[in-house]
Amino acid sequence: MKFLDGQTVGIDLGTTYSAISQLNDEGVPVLLENADERTITPSVVLLADGGQVMVGPSAERISIEDPNNIVEAVKRQMGNSDYFVVYQNKKLTPEFISALILKKLKKDAEAKIGPIANAVITVPYYFNDVRRKATQDAGRIAGLNVLDIINEPTAATLAYAWNKGELGRPDVLSGERTILVYDLGGGTFDVTVVRYSASKFQVLATDGDVMLGGLDWTQRLVDHVAEQFKRKFGEDPRDDLEALKSFQQECEDAKLQLTKKAQVPISVYCKGKTLTVSLTRGDFERMTADLLQRTKDTTELVLEQSGVKGPDLDEVVMVGGSTYMPVVESMLRQLTGCEPSRALEPEKGVAQGAAIHAAILEARERGEDSTLGKTVLKRLQAVQTADVNSHSLGVKVSDPEERSRKINHIMIPRNTTIPFSVSQRFVTNSDNQKRIHVEILEGEARDPAGCSLIGDFRILDLPPNLPKGSPVEVTYSYDANGRIQAAAKELTSNKASQTEIVRDSGLSETNVGNFEQLAKDYHVE
Template identity: 40%
Template structure:
């Protein structure tokens, strides 16, 4: 059945976002924004009469730091995070992201000449259930039907693997603005199978910027300047200059930064070598996680055919140098590492579109098999020492995944059972996150009635629980985990009204 609206792929990045759509020739294409740029800064500026998203907002960050929001992706799934404008309006992370998506959607509509009402949105492979749901909700609040949340490294591999029929075993190292993911996958006969994935949702170019900010700030102070981190304006100015200096050091060995505050103006020189030294521990963290993923995949470097770099931060020469010496291989980087995730999202969007409308695919068949990035379990009473976490679905399990545990009711006429759902793979409850506690209704039976509780991850890695009454062998229903970190239906409706009423430009 033909639809009116277009279906797009969105890479909702920590620092930059990008949109792509499948072109007529069966190749995904980036959709430029209204300013003609391929990527849009994920920055929102609130002004009393308008809301700006993108380059204009990023440029104004140093002028209006209190009304500018950046890096909101880091807060996705955090139920307590709020941004308050100087006008006193508060926003949740989902709402800020929705404003960014709204702008991307409108730019895509301009470009495509028709309504856009559906999307596939990418997320870091290491995002947990709460952050994935929050991302989906942001799309819904922005007025889109979100068909899938797709893992970013899988998207990168999709875009890459389209042109490389048999890539073999590929390690994708994805270092973006705010997050790091590393994934090992097999690409064979257009089948993309993820073997293992790991990452750090708080490690990215942002942290390299922070380290350079510290270095510049301490040099400025050594030369008699004030602490630039004491004031929101000078901090925002320093952040912008540090990011520019970082980019400069990608191509040149030495750069100068002019810093000015409280009547003191100094020109500070910084070399690539100094920058690399001050950020070496960050780079090591990516190296360590890469080693863990290889181990989890049960592979060594000799089993890896290709190393693919994605994410804008892989432009830093230190990344390539480290990965080449670590892997002993020549590494490959997409021509535009900050666009490849959106291109992959467009491929997935196209596959969904073909599925929904029954139209002919512009591509030969593609199969995508992904794995869970987080373990899923439940808290149980351990014999001697309090509670323990029992992992029910281990990390790196193929999704969709389902696993069943059997329980017996403990009291006569018990009408409900309580199941806590945890994320993580440690037996110690203090190292896992309780993502929800679900009360599940059951028919009233004498004590000891058997009940099966099935934990499931769907294809988007959102968590479901199904209860089966073994006395009657009947399913008592499937329940979404009421995730403590997400908005409920009424909150989402209110948020959608609020975002609809805001004009973004």
């Protein structure tokens, strides 16, 4: 890890909103305001005519723009090689669109604290290696030295424990605390069980869904109102991009109002026709009950995998703007028997945790050369973190029951504390085999087609007349920085080969460099 000259920050790159934070000299994680003097910035990019790029434009500005020029929820497309936006005859990838958001955050924050060089960026826990690499590339394109990619619930827990004055303070916390972090954001969902003491921080289990968040609750309202409109007027407003954008905004506003009100009217307009629909909170909760159930099922699974029962939890911490929905709090109270905590501001906790993690890395790397105060520095240096892998890692092998079929043989199960290393023995498939091809998979499915291929390597020139069933040892390791090493050795001849995977999928170095130059050409407002 190499620090560059300049300020160090933490960034929550969210589906609907993003934020940037820094640990100040007193050890307080402070969210840095944008040009509008707000601490959160909408993750919306307007690619207007004439090369004008705006990040986080107002609802009024969006309403007068061509919907085709507006990019929202790009985080859901991270790592998707088939997704792109054409602008000024250039194909802009999710990494580049995300980089524009990061560039805006960086530019506005620099007006407050000076040049920013280093950053920790957050991702949902369940982001796979491809999505993590895409996030890392986005930071580089935006001109940031990305120190680390940290999981959002881990960041939220860091913020929770740090803000309570417990982390790095054995004089305050003598034992251990176990908490559940339920993180329901605009586009993604994570739930994590964490155990921590004053000096040690350990994730016990995690799970999530990168395609579940507040946007899905809003979409249910959009579909409900659109069906009402269609029944009355015989036209589907979802077929009209401008009308759909208007419907989405009205339904988003109604969803937010239902947090505090029992009933709200929704007025929508399309092609000269107006419809007003009255909606109660009960109606809304019934039409979205299956979405909430998905989060409940995941929470129960994580509690089971962590070996922690609801009554054993010291706290249930809610993170993410979508946890403002009253039904979320009720569900968690019923499920765990604990009173859910709002100790963290839902939209700010993740960014604060990223800033704390960035400061911990800086304290380790720079030590006394850090600009942080001595008391804060000592506290940061006392913290050790232990994470788990969010996806199982395995190799493609022949099914012992049906040799012609390939399966994913898991070697490092998900929720294994990292760093971790394991060795297992396999055998060759045929007589006089000349080479061994090791394919490295990420995922839970038994069928390799349901997993991600994240790397491969070969052992070549095996000795002649090697009998079928000759032993091959495969060693798999996963370090704390997310690097995966895999090695294989044919034990008869001791021929060996290995590979290291350092988020090498997605954009190439050339692509990143080209996009970095292109980002400099765009004036982001």
